[in-house]
Amino acid sequence: MKPVKLFYLKDCPFCRKALRYIEEAKAAHPELAAVSIELIEESEQPEVADTFDYYYVPTFYVGGRKVHEGGIFPDEVEALLRQALE
Numbered sequence: 001m002k003p004v005k006l007f008y009l010k011d012c013p014f015c016r017k018a019l020r021y022i023e024e025a026k027a028a029h030p031e032l033a034a035v036s037i038e039l040i041e042e043s044e045q046p047e048v049a050d051t052f053d054y055y056y057v058p059t060f061y062v063g064g065r066k067v068h069e070g071g072i073f074p075d076e077v078e079a080l081l082r083q084a085l086e
Contacts, residue, residue: 001034001035001036001084001085002062002063002083002084002085002086003036003038003062003063003064003084004035004036004037004038004060004061004062004080004081004084005037005038005040005052005060005061006018006019006022006037006038006039006040006058006059006060007040007042007049007052007054007057007058007059007060007061008039008040008041008042008057008058008059009041009042009043009057010041010043012057012058014057014058014070014071014072015057015058017071017072018058018072018077021072021073021074021077021078022037022077022081024074025074025077025078025081026081029078029081031085032078032081032082032085034085035081035084035085042057052066053066054066054069055069056069056070056071057070058070058072060072060080062080062083062084063083063084067080067083068080
């Protein structure tokens with residue numbers, strides 16, 4: 001399984017949606033429940049966030065590769081979680 005990192009801001013409405021979509025995808029598709037996501041709140045961990053190349057949140061990295069940046073939809077969350085399983 002590939003590692004997943006999610007960079008987010010706690011006050012970002014798009015990030016809150018992304019977190020909700022993750023929970024919904026895992027509930028609807030039990031095989032996705034095994035995907036572990038490292039959550040990095042960029043204002044609390046700027047030293048980590050500064051080592052990655054992105055501008056907008058939420059930003060997802062799967063297997064060390066940026067796969068999504070910015071606002072996201074439920075089907076996109078499911079697809080990137082499935083990428084982690086490959």
